[in-house]
Amino acid sequence: MLNLPPLLASRLGSSQFANLHTFQVAARHLSFALAAEELCLTPSAVSHRIARLEQALSLRLFERLTRRIRLTADGERIYTILRDTVAALDDALRPRGAGVAGAVVLYAHPSIASDWLVPRLADFHQRYPEIALDLRVGNERLDFRSHSIDLALLYARDEYPGLVNERLMDEALTPVCSPRYAKDFGLFEDPRNLRHCTLLHDALAWEHAAFDAEWRAWARLHGLETDLPSRRMTFDRSDLCARAAANHVGVAMGRLRLVARYLEAGSLVAPFGDFSEAGDCAYWLVYPPGQALSAQASAMREWLRLNVPEDR
Missing domain, CATH: 3.40.190.10 (Periplasmic binding protein-like II)
Structure with missing residues (x-):
């Protein structure tokens, strides 16, 4: 039988190991139903195991809310210890010289x-x-x-x-479009010709961002706020904006890390030149x-x- 530390042994017998494992799974999912599915038990059985563990430890591990559960401070502390201990054991038991798996x-x-x-x-x-x-x-x-x-x-x-x-x-921004679109709207000659274009926006650029946040940040830096048109399309992904721009739909706000390969291939151009850290993203x-x-x-x-x- 595994020798437990005295304080732990005074609270837990070996029969509680299954309950500790059940607690770990339930804490990871924050759901008795999902834990039951993973463990091939019923949600009621999971609940009973957790209750027995709480009784043995004399600690409340979960708050039972109307449609969900939440770890208590004691539950958070014990879950963190269990998770880290299991990870350390997994690393220790991996054969020496074996690749990471x-x-x-x-x-x-x-x-x-x-x-x-x-x-x-x-x-x-x-x-x-x-x-x-x-x-x-x-x-x-x-x-x-x-x-x-x-x-x-x-x-x-x-x-x-x-x-x-x-x-x-870090990320840097500049407007991008297809070579044909840039030529048709005279963007190489004058940035103010943006007023005649359709702007393509990543409406979810970052958390709580306005739909045109990237465009506004770039325009403020370059003194072109009054030249931004109202014609627009919005997407929830910057890569979709770039693909739409490559297909002559409009002008997208290009992120250097994401559009470099389009620029190298020639399917997109940056008519106004260098990228700038306008959005500080x-x-x-x-x-x-x-x-x-x-x-x-x-x-x-x-x-x-x-x-x-x-x-x-």
């Missing part, structure tokens, strides 16, 4: 995933063939615990409070504080750092 869940904003991350993933897979990457994209702000996310790659103006924030890359690697990253999440983090251009 396991699953890692990376959440990313759609545009950086589509136009920067995905074209580089062959290198990641070659370096870490045993890591199963689960890439999820979206624009909503996620609760890491309830969505089982390890890392997030996000485009933002500021750090995310309450999380670890690593600024991976950057790409951030974000993850929860106070916990040890798994070996595979650490590998993804280091690989992302290695792929950052020298100019950041």
